[in-house]
Amino acid sequence: MIFVVCGPSGCGKSTLIGRVLARHPDLRFSVSHTTRPRRKGERDGREYYFVSRAAFERMIVRGRFVEWAVVHGCHYGTSKAEVEAKGKRGDLVLDVDVQGARSIRARFKDAVSLFVLPPRYAELRKRLFARGLDDPGTIRARLANARREIRHYREFDYIVINDDLNAAVGEFEAVILGQRCRRRAREGAIRPILQSFRAGKGK
Ligand code: ADP
Ligand code: 5GP
Numbered sequence: 001m002i003f004v005v006c007g008p009s010g011c012g013k014s015t016l017i018g019r020v021l022a023r024h025p026d027l028r029f030s031v032s033h034t035t036r037p038r039r040k041g042e043r044d045g046r047e048y049y050f051v052s053r054a055a056f057e058r059m060i061v062r063g064r065f066v067e068w069a070v071v072h073g074c075h076y077g078t079s080k081a082e083v084e085a086k087g088k089r090g091d092l093v094l095d096v097d098v099q100g101a102r103s104i105r106a107r108f109k110d111a112v113s114l115f116v117l118p119p120r121y122a123e124l125r126k127r128l129f130a131r132g133l134d135d136p137g138t139i140r141a142r143l144a145n146a147r148r149e150i151r152h153y154r155e156f157d158y159i160v161i162n163d164d165l166n167a168a169v170g171e172f173e174a175v176i177l178g179q180r181c182r183r184r185a186r187e188g189a190i191r192p193i194l195q196s197f198r199a200g201k202g203k
Contacts, residue, residue, distance in 0.1 A: 001091040001179060002108050003027075005172075006101045007116030008146030009072070010128035012162040013095050014047070016116060019169045021093065024176070028086040030094045033059065036074035039133045049079075067096070067103030072141055076100070091176070098152045105155075112179050114172065115156035119163035121146075 007013050021027050034048045035056050044050050051059075056075045059065060068077030078094060086092055094104060104111050118124040124146060128139045153159060158175050162168040179185060 002111040003093045004101045004104050004111050004113040005095050008149050009142040010124050011116045011118045013116050016168055020172050026090045028090045028092050030082050030092050032076050032078050034076045067100050069099040071097045098149050113156045114158045114160050115153045116160045116162050
Protein backbone atom coordinates (compact mmCIF):
# COMPACT_ATOMS: atom_id res chain seq x y z
CA MET A 1 0.00 0.00 0.00
CA ILE A 2 1.21 3.53 -0.75
CA PHE A 3 0.45 6.47 1.54
CA VAL A 4 1.13 9.84 -0.07
CA VAL A 5 1.55 12.70 2.39
CA CYS A 6 1.30 16.24 1.16
CA GLY A 7 0.82 19.67 2.71
CA PRO A 8 2.37 23.11 2.89
CA SER A 9 6.00 23.37 3.88
CA GLY A 10 6.28 23.75 7.66
CA CYS A 11 2.90 22.17 8.47
CA GLY A 12 4.75 19.28 10.14
CA LYS A 13 4.82 16.48 7.54
CA SER A 14 8.34 15.30 8.37
CA THR A 15 7.68 15.43 12.11
CA LEU A 16 4.42 13.56 11.71
CA ILE A 17 5.87 10.93 9.37
CA GLY A 18 8.85 10.46 11.71
CA ARG A 19 6.53 9.77 14.65
CA VAL A 20 4.34 7.37 12.70
CA LEU A 21 7.33 5.48 11.26
CA ALA A 22 8.83 5.11 14.73
CA ARG A 23 5.62 3.44 15.88
CA HIS A 24 5.19 1.25 12.78
CA PRO A 25 8.37 -0.59 11.82
CA ASP A 26 6.45 -2.24 8.99
CA LEU A 27 6.15 1.12 7.19
CA ARG A 28 8.94 2.32 4.90
CA PHE A 29 9.76 5.90 3.99
CA SER A 30 10.46 6.59 0.35
CA VAL A 31 13.59 8.75 0.31
CA SER A 32 13.45 11.25 -2.55
CA HIS A 33 16.29 12.73 -4.56
CA THR A 34 16.72 16.50 -4.37
CA THR A 35 18.99 19.28 -5.58
CA ARG A 36 18.10 21.34 -2.49
CA PRO A 37 21.12 22.06 -0.29
CA ARG A 38 21.35 19.81 2.74
CA ARG A 39 20.05 21.40 5.95
CA LYS A 40 21.75 21.17 9.31
CA GLY A 41 20.99 17.78 10.85
CA GLU A 42 20.00 16.13 7.56
CA ARG A 43 21.86 13.02 6.42
CA ASP A 44 22.31 11.84 2.84
CA GLY A 45 20.12 8.78 2.26
CA ARG A 46 17.93 9.42 5.32
CA GLU A 47 15.87 12.57 4.61
CA TYR A 48 16.92 12.78 0.96
CA TYR A 49 19.53 11.66 -1.51
CA PHE A 50 21.26 15.01 -2.10
CA VAL A 51 22.44 15.25 -5.69
CA SER A 52 23.71 17.91 -8.09
CA ARG A 53 21.46 19.43 -10.73
CA ALA A 54 23.49 17.60 -13.42
CA ALA A 55 23.06 14.23 -11.69
CA PHE A 56 19.33 14.87 -11.26
CA GLU A 57 18.97 15.76 -14.94
CA ARG A 58 20.81 12.60 -15.97
CA MET A 59 18.31 10.60 -13.92
CA ILE A 60 15.41 12.35 -15.69
CA VAL A 61 16.88 11.57 -19.12
CA ARG A 62 17.43 7.93 -18.16
CA GLY A 63 13.82 7.60 -16.98
CA ARG A 64 14.82 6.83 -13.41
CA PHE A 65 11.96 8.73 -11.74
CA VAL A 66 8.39 7.66 -10.98
CA GLU A 67 7.69 11.38 -10.69
CA TRP A 68 9.65 14.57 -10.23
CA ALA A 69 8.87 18.26 -9.83
CA VAL A 70 10.43 21.65 -9.26
CA VAL A 71 9.38 22.87 -5.82
CA HIS A 72 10.51 26.25 -4.43
CA GLY A 73 13.13 26.42 -7.18
CA CYS A 74 14.75 23.02 -6.46
CA HIS A 75 14.27 19.63 -8.08
CA TYR A 76 12.66 16.80 -6.10
CA GLY A 77 11.90 13.31 -7.36
CA THR A 78 10.83 9.82 -6.34
CA SER A 79 13.04 7.20 -7.98
CA LYS A 80 11.74 3.94 -9.40
CA ALA A 81 14.53 2.09 -7.59
CA GLU A 82 13.40 3.49 -4.25
CA VAL A 83 9.75 2.56 -4.73
CA GLU A 84 10.61 -0.93 -5.97
CA ALA A 85 13.13 -1.70 -3.21
CA LYS A 86 11.16 -0.29 -0.29
CA GLY A 87 7.74 -1.29 -1.62
CA LYS A 88 8.77 -4.94 -1.53
CA ARG A 89 9.44 -4.72 2.20
CA GLY A 90 6.19 -3.14 3.39
CA ASP A 91 3.77 -0.28 2.97
CA LEU A 92 5.34 2.90 1.67
CA VAL A 93 5.04 6.50 2.88
CA LEU A 94 5.86 9.29 0.42
CA ASP A 95 6.28 12.97 1.27
CA VAL A 96 5.71 14.87 -1.97
CA ASP A 97 4.20 18.14 -3.20
CA VAL A 98 0.80 18.53 -4.88
CA GLN A 99 2.20 17.76 -8.36
CA GLY A 100 3.97 14.67 -7.06
CA ALA A 101 0.82 13.44 -5.34
CA ARG A 102 -1.07 13.79 -8.62
CA SER A 103 1.56 11.78 -10.52
CA ILE A 104 1.63 9.04 -7.88
CA ARG A 105 -2.17 8.74 -7.89
CA ALA A 106 -2.19 8.50 -11.69
CA ARG A 107 0.41 5.74 -11.65
CA PHE A 108 -0.67 3.79 -8.55
CA LYS A 109 -4.47 3.77 -8.56
CA ASP A 110 -4.70 2.34 -5.05
CA ALA A 111 -2.46 4.99 -3.48
CA VAL A 112 -4.04 6.65 -0.47
CA SER A 113 -3.46 10.38 -0.19
CA LEU A 114 -3.40 12.57 2.89
CA PHE A 115 -3.27 16.34 3.02
CA VAL A 116 -1.83 17.82 6.21
CA LEU A 117 -3.02 21.23 7.36
CA PRO A 118 -1.77 23.39 10.21
CA PRO A 119 -4.52 24.80 12.46
CA ARG A 120 -4.19 28.26 10.85
CA TYR A 121 -1.96 30.28 8.52
CA ALA A 122 -0.30 32.25 11.34
CA GLU A 123 0.76 28.98 12.97
CA LEU A 124 2.38 27.80 9.72
CA ARG A 125 4.34 31.05 9.55
CA LYS A 126 5.38 30.66 13.17
CA ARG A 127 6.53 27.07 12.62
CA LEU A 128 8.59 27.97 9.56
CA PHE A 129 10.39 30.73 11.47
CA ALA A 130 10.74 28.62 14.64
CA ARG A 131 12.25 25.75 12.63
CA GLY A 132 15.05 28.19 11.84
CA LEU A 133 16.31 26.24 8.84
CA ASP A 134 15.35 28.57 5.99
CA ASP A 135 16.27 32.20 5.38
CA PRO A 136 13.44 34.80 5.44
CA GLY A 137 13.28 34.98 1.62
CA THR A 138 12.86 31.22 1.36
CA ILE A 139 10.20 31.30 4.08
CA ARG A 140 8.27 34.01 2.20
CA ALA A 141 8.37 31.87 -0.97
CA ARG A 142 7.20 28.81 0.98
CA LEU A 143 4.32 30.77 2.53
CA ALA A 144 3.25 32.10 -0.87
CA ASN A 145 3.38 28.56 -2.23
CA ALA A 146 1.35 27.32 0.76
CA ARG A 147 -1.49 29.68 -0.10
CA ARG A 148 -1.61 28.21 -3.60
CA GLU A 149 -1.16 24.59 -2.52
CA ILE A 150 -3.99 24.46 0.01
CA ARG A 151 -6.50 25.21 -2.77
CA HIS A 152 -5.93 21.64 -3.96
CA TYR A 153 -7.03 19.92 -0.76
CA ARG A 154 -10.05 18.39 -2.56
CA GLU A 155 -7.75 16.11 -4.57
CA PHE A 156 -6.89 14.16 -1.41
CA ASP A 157 -8.62 11.23 0.28
CA TYR A 158 -7.96 12.35 3.85
CA ILE A 159 -7.24 15.58 5.72
CA VAL A 160 -5.02 15.45 8.80
CA ILE A 161 -5.06 18.58 10.97
CA ASN A 162 -1.73 18.99 12.70
CA ASP A 163 -2.58 21.19 15.66
CA ASP A 164 -1.74 18.92 18.58
CA LEU A 165 0.98 16.59 17.26
CA ASN A 166 -0.20 13.50 19.16
CA ALA A 167 -3.73 13.96 17.85
CA ALA A 168 -2.38 14.28 14.29
CA VAL A 169 -0.33 11.09 14.73
CA GLY A 170 -3.55 9.40 15.84
CA GLU A 171 -5.37 10.63 12.74
CA PHE A 172 -2.62 9.37 10.44
CA GLU A 173 -2.61 5.99 12.21
CA ALA A 174 -6.39 5.78 11.94
CA VAL A 175 -6.10 6.19 8.18
CA ILE A 176 -3.46 3.46 7.96
CA LEU A 177 -5.47 1.09 10.12
CA GLY A 178 -8.68 1.84 8.23
CA GLN A 179 -7.00 1.11 4.90
CA ARG A 180 -5.46 -2.10 6.19
CA CYS A 181 -8.86 -3.34 7.39
CA ARG A 182 -10.52 -2.82 4.02
CA ARG A 183 -11.91 -6.08 2.68
CA ARG A 184 -9.77 -5.98 -0.44
CA ALA A 185 -6.60 -5.49 1.59
CA ARG A 186 -7.53 -8.43 3.82
CA GLU A 187 -8.35 -11.09 1.22
CA GLY A 188 -5.02 -12.86 1.79
CA ALA A 189 -5.26 -12.74 5.58
CA ILE A 190 -8.80 -14.07 5.76
CA ARG A 191 -8.26 -16.99 3.39
CA PRO A 192 -7.03 -19.42 6.10
CA ILE A 193 -9.85 -18.29 8.40
CA LEU A 194 -12.44 -19.01 5.76
CA GLN A 195 -10.70 -22.28 4.94
CA SER A 196 -10.97 -23.39 8.58
CA PHE A 197 -14.71 -22.80 8.40
CA ARG A 198 -15.01 -24.80 5.19
CA ALA A 199 -13.09 -27.68 6.73
CA GLY A 200 -15.36 -27.40 9.76
CA LYS A 201 -12.80 -29.15 11.95
CA GLY A 202 -11.66 -28.42 15.50
CA LYS A 203 -13.58 -26.86 18.31
P1 ADP B 1 7.33 19.97 6.95
O1 ADP B 1 8.01 18.64 6.84
O2 ADP B 1 5.87 19.91 6.62
O3 ADP B 1 8.04 21.05 6.18
P2 ADP B 1 8.34 19.97 9.73
O4 ADP B 1 8.00 18.58 10.16
O5 ADP B 1 9.76 20.30 9.42
O6 ADP B 1 7.39 20.41 8.50
O7 ADP B 1 7.78 20.94 10.86
C1 ADP B 1 7.99 22.35 10.83
C2 ADP B 1 8.25 22.87 12.25
O8 ADP B 1 7.05 22.76 13.01
C3 ADP B 1 9.31 22.06 13.01
O9 ADP B 1 10.10 22.92 13.76
C4 ADP B 1 8.48 21.12 13.89
O10 ADP B 1 9.17 20.76 15.07
C5 ADP B 1 7.25 21.98 14.17
N1 ADP B 1 6.00 21.20 14.40
C6 ADP B 1 5.57 20.12 13.74
N2 ADP B 1 4.36 19.72 14.19
C7 ADP B 1 4.02 20.58 15.18
C8 ADP B 1 2.88 20.71 16.06
N3 ADP B 1 1.86 19.86 15.99
N4 ADP B 1 2.88 21.72 16.94
C9 ADP B 1 3.91 22.59 17.00
N5 ADP B 1 5.01 22.54 16.22
C10 ADP B 1 5.06 21.55 15.31
P1 5GP C 1 11.62 20.39 1.87
O1 5GP C 1 12.63 21.15 1.06
O2 5GP C 1 10.94 21.26 2.89
O3 5GP C 1 12.14 19.11 2.44
O4 5GP C 1 10.46 19.93 0.86
C1 5GP C 1 9.85 20.87 0.02
C2 5GP C 1 8.68 20.25 -0.71
O5 5GP C 1 9.13 19.26 -1.63
C3 5GP C 1 7.65 19.56 0.20
O6 5GP C 1 6.36 19.98 -0.21
C4 5GP C 1 7.84 18.10 -0.11
O7 5GP C 1 6.64 17.38 0.05
C5 5GP C 1 8.27 18.16 -1.57
N1 5GP C 1 8.95 16.93 -2.00
C6 5GP C 1 9.86 16.20 -1.31
N2 5GP C 1 10.25 15.13 -2.02
C7 5GP C 1 9.55 15.16 -3.17
C8 5GP C 1 9.50 14.30 -4.32
O8 5GP C 1 10.17 13.28 -4.44
N3 5GP C 1 8.65 14.67 -5.31
C9 5GP C 1 7.89 15.80 -5.26
N4 5GP C 1 7.07 16.05 -6.28
N5 5GP C 1 7.91 16.62 -4.19
C10 5GP C 1 8.73 16.31 -3.17
